[in-house]
Amino acid sequence: MAKEKKPKKEKSQLAENWTYLDKRECLNCGEPLPDQYSKKRTYCKEVRDENGNLIKDCKGIYNRLLDQPELEVHREIIKEHKTVDDMIEAMVAKKGDMVSTADLNAYDIQLSASLKYRLSPNGTLESDFLKYTIVSNPIHNTHKIYSHG
Numbered sequence: 001m002a003k004e005k006k007p008k009k010e011k012s013q014l015a016e017n018w019t020y021l022d023k024r025e026c027l028n029c030g031e032p033l034p035d036q037y038s039k040k041r042t043y044c045k046e047v048r049d050e051n052g053n054l055i056k057d058c059k060g061i062y063n064r065l066l067d068q069p070e071l072e073v074h075r076e077i078i079k080e081h082k083t084v085d086d087m088i089e090a091m092v093a094k095k096g097d098m099v100s101t102a103d104l105n106a107y108d109i110q111l112s113a114s115l116k117y118r119l120s121p122n123g124t125l126e127s128d129f130l131k132y133t134i135v136s137n138p139i140h141n142t143h144k145i146y147s148h149g
């Protein structure tokens with residue numbers, strides 16, 4: 001490598017003088033962040049239009065994204081399990097607390113949708129839902145439903 005002039009530290013904030021040696025990237029959009037940005041900065045600078053409206057707000061977007069998905073997923077899970085619980089409740093009302101696999105299927109109750117499950121040494125499978133536990137005997141294809149809510 002031949003002599004390479006070290007770029008002078010310019011006071012200028014012109015983009016053409018920016019360097020990207022630190023290889024920092026905006027957490028939101030992945031745009032490279034110039035070394036000239038404060039070390040603490042982890043997002044692009046916000047950009048406003050002439051009316052002062054935010055047109056680029058990586059920090060805001062990222063924070064909203066951070067908040068949302070988990071909440072959304074959580075809500076979805078709760079919603080889904082409430083539905084499964086409703087199905088179980090409806091089935092128990094009609095069929096009692098000892099049902100067959102065909103009954104589960106008829107009510108579209110998927111054991112795999114349980115919050116958690118345990119496989120006992122004797123071969124039974126316990127599937128936990130929000131309000132119910134279903135203990136399944138795979139040999140007899142019977143399922144006993146316990147309410148715990």
Ligand SMILES: [Zn+2]
Pocket residue numbers: 026027028029030031043044058
């Ligand atoms: Zn960005």
